[in-house]
Amino acid sequence: MKQSLIKRIINGKSTLLIILILLVLVLTYLRAPNALTKGNAQQVLSNLCFYGIFGVGVAMLLMGGGFDFATSAHSTMSTLVFLKVLQWIPGIPWFVAAVIAIIAGALFGGVNAFLAQGLKLLPFIATIGMSSVWGGFARWATRGNYVAINDPGFSAVTAKCIGNTPIPWLFVFVIAVVVAYSIVLKWTRFGRSVLVVGGNPAAARLAGLNPGRIKSILYINNGILAAVGGLIWSSQQKMYNPTGLTTLAPEMTSLTAAMLGGVSFMGGSGSLGSAFVGITLISTLSYALQTMMLPLWFVTLINGLLLVIALTIDSFASKKIRKSMATTGMVMPGMR
Amino acid sequence: MELEQKTVETTSGAEKTARTLEFRGISKAFPGVQALDNVSFSAEGGKVLALLGENGAGKSTLLKILSGDIPRDEGEILLDGEPLALTSPNKAINLGISVIYQERQLIPSLSVMENIFLGALPVRSGFVSYGQLKAKTQELIDEFGLPIDPTVPVAALSIAHQQMVEIIKAYRRNSPVICFDEPTAPLTDKEIDILFNLIQQLKEQGKIILYVSHRMKEIFQITDEIVVLKDGKFVTKLNTSETNEQDLIKAMVGRDIGDTYANLSRNDKYGDVLLEVNNLTTYAVHDVSFKLRKGEVIGLAGLVGAGRTEVVRAIFGADAVISGEIKLEGQPVKFASPRDAIDAGIALCPEDRKEQGLVLWAPITHNVSLPVLKKLRKLLFLDSKAEDDLTMNAINQYSIKTPTLDKKVLELSGGNQQKVILGRWTSKLMTTKVLILDEPTKGIDVGTKAEIYQMVCDFAKQGIGVIFISSELTEVINVADTIIVMHNGRITGSVKREEATEENVLALAMLE
Numbered sequence A: 001m002k003q004s005l006i007k008r009i010i011n012g013k014s015t016l017l018i019i020l021i022l023l024v025l026v027l028t029y030l031r032a033p034n035a036l037t038k039g040n041a042q043q044v045l046s047n048l049c050f051y052g053i054f055g056v057g058v059a060m061l062l063m064g065g066g067f068d069f070a071t072s073a074h075s076t077m078s079t080l081v082f083l084k085v086l087q088w089i090p091g092i093p094w095f096v097a098a099v100i101a102i103i104a105g106a107l108f109g110g111v112n113a114f115l116a117q118g119l120k121l122l123p124f125i126a127t128i129g130m131s132s133v134w135g136g137f138a139r140w141a142t143r144g145n146y147v148a149i150n151d152p153g154f155s156a157v158t159a160k161c162i163g164n165t166p167i168p169w170l171f172v173f174v175i176a177v178v179v180a181y182s183i184v185l186k187w188t189r190f191g192r193s194v195l196v197v198g199g200n201p202a203a204a205r206l207a208g209l210n211p212g213r214i215k216s217i218l219y220i221n222n223g224i225l226a227a228v229g230g231l232i233w234s235s236q237q238k239m240y241n242p243t244g245l246t247t248l249a250p251e252m253t254s255l256t257a258a259m260l261g262g263v264s265f266m267g268g269s270g271s272l273g274s275a276f277v278g279i280t281l282i283s284t285l286s287y288a289l290q291t292m293m294l295p296l297w298f299v300t301l302i303n304g305l306l307l308v309i310a311l312t313i314d315s316f317a318s319k320k321i322r323k324s325m326a327t328t329g330m331v332m333p334g335m336r
Numbered sequence B: 001m002e003l004e005q006k007t008v009e010t011t012s013g014a015e016k017t018a019r020t021l022e023f024r025g026i027s028k029a030f031p032g033v034q035a036l037d038n039v040s041f042s043a044e045g046g047k048v049l050a051l052l053g054e055n056g057a058g059k060s061t062l063l064k065i066l067s068g069d070i071p072r073d074e075g076e077i078l079l080d081g082e083p084l085a086l087t088s089p090n091k092a093i094n095l096g097i098s099v100i101y102q103e104r105q106l107i108p109s110l111s112v113m114e115n116i117f118l119g120a121l122p123v124r125s126g127f128v129s130y131g132q133l134k135a136k137t138q139e140l141i142d143e144f145g146l147p148i149d150p151t152v153p154v155a156a157l158s159i160a161h162q163q164m165v166e167i168i169k170a171y172r173r174n175s176p177v178i179c180f181d182e183p184t185a186p187l188t189d190k191e192i193d194i195l196f197n198l199i200q201q202l203k204e205q206g207k208i209i210l211y212v213s214h215r216m217k218e219i220f221q222i223t224d225e226i227v228v229l230k231d232g233k234f235v236t237k238l239n240t241s242e243t244n245e246q247d248l249i250k251a252m253v254g255r256d257i258g259d260t261y262a263n264l265s266r267n268d269k270y271g272d273v274l275l276e277v278n279n280l281t282t283y284a285v286h287d288v289s290f291k292l293r294k295g296e297v298i299g300l301a302g303l304v305g306a307g308r309t310e311v312v313r314a315i316f317g318a319d320a321v322i323s324g325e326i327k328l329e330g331q332p333v334k335f336a337s338p339r340d341a342i343d344a345g346i347a348l349c350p351e352d353r354k355e356q357g358l359v360l361w362a363p364i365t366h367n368v369s370l371p372v373l374k375k376l377r378k379l380l381f382l383d384s385k386a387e388d389d390l391t392m393n394a395i396n397q398y399s400i401k402t403p404t405l406d407k408k409v410l411e412l413s414g415g416n417q418q419k420v421i422l423g424r425w426t427s428k429l430m431t432t433k434v435l436i437l438d439e440p441t442k443g444i445d446v447g448t449k450a451e452i453y454q455m456v457c458d459f460a461k462q463g464i465g466v467i468f469i470s471s472e473l474t475e476v477i478n479v480a481d482t483i484i485v486m487h488n489g490r491i492t493g494s495v496k497r498e499e500a501t502e503e504n505v506l507a508l509a510m511l512e
Helices: A005-010 A013-030 A038-062 A069-087 A092-118 A123-140 A152-159 A168-188 A189-199 A199-207 A213-235 A244-248 A250-261 A272-291 A296-315 A318-325 B004-011 B060-066 B088-094 B112-116 B130-144 B159-172 B189-204 B216-222 B244-255 B310-313 B337-345 B352-359 B362-377 B384-397 B413-427 B444-459 B472-477 B501-510
Strands: B020-030 B033-044 B046-050 B076-080 B099-102 B177-181 B208-212 B224-231 B232-238 B273-281 B288-293 B297-301 B321-328 B331-333 B346-349 B434-439 B465-469 B482-487 B490-496
Touching: A005 B232, A005 B413, A013 A272, A013 B208, A013 B362, A038 A069, A038 A189, A038 A213, A038 A250, A038 A272, A069 A092, A069 A123, A069 A213, A069 A244, A092 A123, A092 A152, A092 A213, A123 A244, A152 A213, A168 A189, A168 A272, A189 A199, A189 A213, A189 B362, A199 B352, A213 A244, A244 A250, A250 A272, A250 B346, A272 A296, B020 B060, B020 B208, B033 B046, B033 B060, B033 B076, B033 B208, B033 B224, B046 B060, B046 B189, B046 B216, B046 B331, B046 B444, B060 B099, B060 B177, B060 B208, B088 B099, B112 B130, B112 B159, B130 B159, B130 B232, B159 B177, B159 B189, B189 B208, B216 B244, B224 B244, B232 B244, B244 B444, B273 B310, B288 B465, B288 B490, B297 B310, B297 B444, B297 B472, B297 B501, B310 B346, B310 B434, B310 B465, B337 B346, B346 B413, B362 B384, B362 B413, B384 B413, B413 B444, B444 B465, B444 B472, B465 B472, B472 B501, B490 B501
Parallel strands: B033 B232, B046 B208, B046 B224, B099 B177, B177 B208, B297 B465, B297 B482, B346 B434, B434 B465
Antiparallel strands: B020 B033, B020 B076, B224 B232, B273 B288, B273 B321, B321 B331, B482 B490
8 A cells, every 4th residue: 555655656657658768769779879879868858858847837737637728838928028038137147037937937827727717718728819829929029030048057057967977957956846746746735635626626626625726826837837948948949939839839748748647638647757757758759750860740740649549548547437427427627 | 220120020020929038147247346146037028127236236237238338248138039149239229228327318409309310310312301200209209198399409308308208219219128227316206207107108018128226116116026136146036016115125135124214223312503594595595594403413305406405505605695694503604615614514415426525536535534634734744644544434434345545436336435425524633513415325225325324313413413405205204303395495394203204295395
C-alpha cells in the first residue's frame, strides 16, 4: 500500500514510456550513429526545459477538469509584456521585467478563469476565442515582426550548463518545479482538492469544496507557468516571436504528453512525473526524427498520431467509469 | 433488415404453441468474481418471469449476456430449442431479444415515429415515407391505447412515455423476448399502472417477459414466476401465487431477516428542537415549515418531483433560498454554500450516489476524508496516517466489504458505496448534528437496506436529527418517526408513524 516517493511520482505507466524513450535513442543510434552528440543532447534538454514548465500548468489544469487553448497565447503575450517593459524602462534589470511578465501571465490566466468559472462559458470555446484575441494582439503589437532581445543576462539563464555536461542549469530548476508540484498534488489539501474537483465537481461541491475557486486557481497557475515557459523560450531564441508558439501549439503537445502519462481527459487522475516522462518521449522523438533529416511535417504528423493514440488509451481506461455513469453521460473537462 | 423480416415470419408461425427461452449452464467470471455459476432455468411465453436477487447476485450480468453486451464463458441460451449466437447487441436484437434498460436508448431529438422505426424506416423510391411512417406508428400506439403523438420529439415526452416508446419499439421489432431492467425506478405510481397494463398486453400476446426489480410489491403484482439468484447461483424457481415476501427474502439473502421494521431498535427520547424551517421558499418549493428535534427521524414522502430533494438542498446551502428562515439550535442561519452548512453540522447524502456523492475514480480514503481535509493537515501536508485511520473506522463501523483501503469506490457494490458516504459524514472529525439522507436505499439489496434502517435509528440514538427521503412508501412510513408529505413543492400534511398507512400518506402525496 505504501509506495516510495519516487514510485508515487512516477507511476507504472512511465516504465513503458521510459522503455520507448530508450528505444527511440537506440533506433536513432542505428540510423544515424553521429546523432547522439553532446550538442544534440543539450538541444533536447533545453527543449525539455520549456515543455517541462509549460506542461506542468497544462497537466494540473487537465487533472482539475479544465483545459486552456490559449496557453501558448499567454506565453506570447507575457513575453510581449517583458519586451515592452524592457523597452519602456531603460536600465530595468531583466529579472524585474520577468516578474512583471509573470504577473501578466497570471492575469491572462485569470481572464480565462473568469470566462470559464465566473461567466460559466464553455471553456473549450471561450479559450479558443481568447487564443485568437491574444494571437491577433501579439502580432499587431510588433506589426508581425520578430524583435531581438539582446540582454546577455537573460540569454545566459537558459544557456549555462553544469560544468562540462550538456545539462543546462535551468534543467535542474525545471526538475525541481516538477517535483514540487508533484508533492503539492499528492500530499497537500490543495492537490487532493484538484483531483477531487476534476473527478466529480458536483460531489466535491456537496462535500464542501469550492470547485470554482480551485479551477480558477488552476487557470491562473496555467497562465503563470505559460509566462515562465514563454520567457524560457524567448531567452533561448533571443527574441520575441509573435507567431512562433501559436504555430507550435505546445498545449497540444503537453496534452498528448499528459495523457500518455496517465492523466485522464476526464480529469481526476494522473501524475505529473509521468506527464514529464511523456513530454521527454515526445521531445526525444521529434528531435530524433529531425536528425534523421525527416521533414517537419512528418514530426507534426507523428505528434498528432501520438495524441490520438493517447486518447484511445485513455478512452479504454475510462470506459468502465463512463459505463457506470451512463445515465447522463459524462462531459469532457473543457465542456463543463 | 433481412434478419428482422425473418424473425417476424417465424414469430407469426409459432404463435399458437408457447415459446420458451432456456438458459442452460450459464457461467461468467470477472476478475476476482464468479458473477454467474452454472445457472439453468427456462422461461415460457405468456408469462412474466421475475429475476430476483440482491445486488451482485448476477441478474444484470445475465441480462447483459442475453442482450449480447458481454460474452458468456460457458453454457447456452436457447429460444424454442434453437441455440442463439448472441455475439453483439445488434445480433441479439435481430434474434428477437429486446432489453429495456433504466437508461433510455432513444434519440431525444428525433420524433417518436423515427425512434420506433429506427433502422427500419419505410422507404418509397429512395426517400423516407413520412406519411406511411406516421400511419404505422399511430397504429402501434393505438394498439396500446396510449396518448402519444407520433410526430413530437422524444425529448418532449415524460419519462414514462419515453419508456412506452421504447417498449413499442421492442414490440415493433416483434421480439419474442422482452426484458425489463428495473423499469419502474423513474416512474410515478400512476405511470407504473400504465406500464403494467402494457406488460399485461404483451403477456397476452405470448411474449416471454423477464422482469428485474427490487420492489417486492411489484413482483407480486405483475409476475407469474420468480427465479431467485444468489451470488451468481440459481437458488429456486417459484410460482408467484404460491410464495410470499418473507420466503422470497429468505431465499435471496439465505437467512431469515424476519420483519425488518419490527426488529428495528429505535430511539424513543427526543431532545430540544435542532432544526427549524419557517416558510422556506425556493425556485421549486413554497412555504415549507417544519421542526426537527434531536434524536428524531423525519421522513419526507411524496412523488418524484414533489420538491423533497429541493427542500434539503436549500437547507444544505446547495440551492438559493428566496425567502423564509432556517434556524439551527435556535440561531437563524444562512448558508451561502454547502461548506457553511457542513461547518455548522449539517450533512447531506445526495440522491444520486454516483453523480453527486462519490468521486468514483478515487480510492475509498479520498472519498471518506473529503469534507475534513482541512482537519487532516499536518504542517503543509495531508496526514495520510490519520486519513487511513478515519477510513479504517468507517470500514469497521459499517462493515464495508473491501479488500483494501485504497480500492476505487467504482469497484464497490451500491450498498458499500452508500456506506462510504455515511462513513464520510459520521467520522470522528465531523460534528454532524443534522444528517440528511436522500434516497439512501435506492438500488440497494434487501439485506443492506435493513442495515441502513438500523443505522438511521442508531444515528437518532446518538442525538442526531435525521431527515430521511424515500420514494418507497413502506420504507419511509416504517423508518421515520414523523412523516412529512409533500406535493407540488408544498407540504400537504404530516403523520406520526403510529398513524401512518400507505393509503393515508399516498392520499396526501397525490392531493390535487
